[in-house]
Amino acid sequence: MGTALVYDEEMTKYKLLWVDPACKIEVPERLTVSYEALVKNGLCQRCVSIPAREATEAEILLVHSEEYLEGVKKTPYMTLEDLKEFTLQYGDVYFHPNIYHCAKLAVGSALQLCDSVMTGKVRNGMALVRPPGHHSMRSAASGFCVFNNVAIAARYAKQKYGVKRVLIVDWDVHHGQGVQYCFEDDPSVLYFSWHRYEHQKFWPNLRESDYDNVGKEDGAGFNINVPWNKVGMKNSDYLSVFFHLLLPVAYEFCPELVLVCAGFDSAIGDPEGEMCASPDIFAHLTHLLMNLAGGKLCAVLEGGYNLTSLPQSVCQTVQTLLGDPPTRLSDLGAPCESALESLQCVRSAHRQYWSCLRQAAGLPDSHVSAKRIRSAGGEGERTEVGEEEKSAEEQAWPEPPQRVSPPVRCALVLPGGEAPPDGCEQISSREELHPLMLTKLREHFQSELDNCSALASLPSLMTLVEKMEKNEIRNGLAVVHSVTMAMMCVLQHVGDAPSSRTLVVCVGGGSVGSHAREDGKTLTVQISSEDTEKPTGKFYVPVHLKKGCGDASGFMQALLGLLLPLGYQYNPDLVLLVQMPNAGVCGGVWQQLVGVLQGFAQGHVLVLMQEGEQARVGPTASTLLGDPAPPLEHPLQAPLPEDVEAVETLRSRLQSDWSLLQNTGESTA
Numbered sequence: 001m002g003t004a005l006v007y008d009e010e011m012t013k014y015k016l017l018w019v020d021p022a023c024k025i026e027v028p029e030r031l032t033v034s035y036e037a038l039v040k041n042g043l044c045q046r047c048v049s050i051p052a053r054e055a056t057e058a059e060i061l062l063v064h065s066e067e068y069l070e071g072v073k074k075t076p077y078m079t080l081e082d083l084k085e086f087t088l089q090y091g092d093v094y095f096h097p098n099i100y101h102c103a104k105l106a107v108g109s110a111l112q113l114c115d116s117v118m119t120g121k122v123r124n125g126m127a128l129v130r131p132p133g134h135h136s137m138r139s140a141a142s143g144f145c146v147f148n149n150v151a152i153a154a155r156y157a158k159q160k161y162g163v164k165r166v167l168i169v170d171w172d173v174h175h176g177q178g179v180q181y182c183f184e185d186d187p188s189v190l191y192f193s194w195h196r197y198e199h200q201k202f203w204p205n206l207r208e209s210d211y212d213n214v215g216k217e218d219g220a221g222f223n224i225n226v227p228w229n230k231v232g233m234k235n236s237d238y239l240s241v242f243f244h245l246l247l248p249v250a251y252e253f254c255p256e257l258v259l260v261c262a263g264f265d266s267a268i269g270d271p272e273g274e275m276c277a278s279p280d281i282f283a284h285l286t287h288l289l290m291n292l293a294g295g296k297l298c299a300v301l302e303g304g305y306n307l308t309s310l311p312q313s314v315c316q317t318v319q320t321l322l323g324d325p326p327t328r329l330s331d332l333g334a335p336c337e338s339a340l341e342s343l344q345c346v347r348s349a350h351r352q353y354w355s356c357l358r359q360a361a362g363l364p365d366s367h368v369s370a371k372r373i374r375s376a377g378g379e380g381e382r383t384e385v386g387e388e389e390k391s392a393e394e395q396a397w398p399e400p401p402q403r404v405s406p407p408v409r410c411a412l413v414l415p416g417g418e419a420p421p422d423g424c425e426q427i428s429s430r431e432e433l434h435p436l437m438l439t440k441l442r443e444h445f446q447s448e449l450d451n452c453s454a455l456a457s458l459p460s461l462m463t464l465v466e467k468m469e470k471n472e473i474r475n476g477l478a479v480v481h482s483v484t485m486a487m488m489c490v491l492q493h494v495g496d497a498p499s500s501r502t503l504v505v506c507v508g509g510g511s512v513g514s515h516a517r518e519d520g521k522t523l524t525v526q527i528s529s530e531d532t533e534k535p536t537g538k539f540y541v542p543v544h545l546k547k548g549c550g551d552a553s554g555f556m557q558a559l560l561g562l563l564l565p566l567g568y569q570y571n572p573d574l575v576l577l578v579q580m581p582n583a584g585v586c587g588g589v590w591q592q593l594v595g596v597l598q599g600f601a602q603g604h605v606l607v608l609m610q611e612g613e614q615a616r617v618g619p620t621a622s623t624l625l626g627d628p629a630p631p632l633e634h635p636l637q638a639p640l641p642e643d644v645e646a647v648e649t650l651r652s653r654l655q656s657d658w659s660l661l662q663n664t665g666e667s668t669a
């Protein structure tokens with residue numbers, strides 16, 4: 001299934017007709033440079049083009065009042081003076097004879113996108129619209145917004161398609177107060193927003209934008225505000241909030257549709273946000289949301305005022321929606337102290353509503369050590385003077401690198417005779433294993449080697465790995481006689497490269513052999529129900545879950561709160577995902593894991609399974625091919641206290657080595 005793009009150049013045909021410093025950044029070029037960048041990068045052509053349409057009055061009235069609509073309806077016939085007069089009643093917004101038409105097109109575009117996704121015409125998509133929507137309220141325009149495009153889309157999806165739970169992720173740098181007011185008492189719509197706040201000193205200067213505004217009445221817990229109390233937030237700050245707050249809650253909420261208030265004024269260079277996150281961060285934010293709701297994701301443009309970073313961010317978002325592998329994010333540092341404090345405040349404000357945020361009993365927050373930030377090489381407080389003095393417009397950043405998708409997406413090595421699932425290429429090679437490899441294997445697997453079939457698939461596996469290294473293949477799956485033997489082969493092969501880094505994810509118990517060395521060439525995370533004898537080290541992380549991989553919520557907590565931060569900070573060039581014999585991992589969680597891990601290493605994920613686990617081949621291959629993982633069962637049970645404690649203990653022990661694991665402010669030290 002494809003990716004929709006909704007765009008109509010009619011929405012460029014309004015602009016500011018008088019002097020107003022607060023509004024001059026909202027220009028028609030925002031849309032044209034974004035669309036042209038999609039065309040230039042060959043992304044527009046890969047999308048399913050969906051026409052915009054005007055919203056009907058009934059659709060607008062899903063959110064707005066009659067009197068407000070009646071007022072806006074008159075603006076096309078107003079003189080310049082009347083338009084100025086009409087505008088004065090609202091804040092930081094302007095009207096124009098054609099803005100009502102464009103505002104109806106913006107809402108209609110969001111609804112067209114919604115229809116295309118909900119009817120299965122496409123898997124996901126983006127609507128490039130202006131005016132934006134998330135600030136507009138029931139009876140008021142605000143912050144360049146006239147109608148609340150995404151809020152109307154949420155109500156529309158619930159009414160027309162019976163969607164029971166909608167997640168709205170607002171990564172725009174401003175608080176979408178209009179969306180918050182619309183759904184704050186509604187438990188069927190979870191609104192998440194981070195926003196520049198500076199302790200209420202930043203626009204729209206609302207007390208209710210702070211973290212303690214968790215929603216009202218039945219909606220308590222379903223409104224999540226993450227205030228940024230400093231500017232200069234970076235990729236690691238954004239990712240930390242995803243790992244330690246948004247994703248765990250989103251999986252527990254289990255939405256049937258994800259709407260994104262895709263504002264890109266949270267990117268570097270934007271005069272409003274003054275943040276320092278690079279445009280390619282949106283490739284990862286999008287990727288991390290794409291396995292929710294069975295992949296049903298609608299991104300609707302909100303803000304974004306730097307005409308260089310905006311198109312780059314739009315392209316990064318659309319390219320991920322199209323299934324291209326995200327670029328590797330290098331040198332992710334520690335989240336800054338201010339971000340950690342905000343994160344900790346939001347988590348504690350929402351602890352009573354979300355079982356994934358329950359703190360391990362007996363582990364007081366204050367167990368973090370003050371030395372932690374400095375020893376992790378984290379910036380702690382960002383003191384680079386240089387950045388502070390440069391204005392947003394003077395900021396410079398590298399153009400996001402090309403995201404090449406190898407000619408073959410998924411290749412398989414299967415036991416003799418089996419046909420590969422559709423879309424996958426099969427690899428079988430007759431070559432002998434390299435003698436040095438054979439010697440190495442004999443050292444460790446004397447007994448198995450007597451069984452000649454033990455080696456059968458290894459030459460093909462090596463061919464698969466070589467093709468991956470040459471970027472001829474994106475990812476692969478091998479069904480082998482012995483996964484531990486195959487693991488050793490792969491790590492022996494890739495380990496020869498001087499600076500190789502392999503993230504090894506072992507699902508299930510069993511010895512992962514001696515390869516898990518401490519030289520940093522591998523980082524092994526083993527999730528199982530067994531207590532492994534091997535001690536925890538910086539590069540070997542055994543996650544002991546009481547019910548092992550059979551318990552979805554415990555597993556997801558380990559995946560989101562431990563494995564993802566570790567993996568992003570380690571930044572491997574290969575991910576080796578090993579399903580150990582008798583792992584007992586439940587299907588849904590396994591596919592979530594296969595889906596999410598593709599955000600690393602430009603998608604180079606190699607899955608190893610043992611013969612006899614063939615049932616898993618089909619679903620694993622479909623996820624490797626880019627199909628979204630099916631949603632987990634709802635409701636997700638609360639994680640077991642023992643599991644919470646296990647993950648918490650590991651996190652606090654490892655966070656001095658891996659600072660992306662941090663999720664509490666130093667102030668508790």
Ligand SMILES: NCCCNCCCCCC(=O)CS
Pocket residue numbers: 022092132135143144172174203263265272302303304
């Ligand atoms: N007036 C003091 C400086 C702050 N200006 C705020 C202007 C509204 C921004 C709304 C927006 O970007 C929508 S995403």
Ligand SMILES: [Zn+2]
Pocket residue numbers: 172173174263265272302303304
């Ligand atoms: Zn904004």
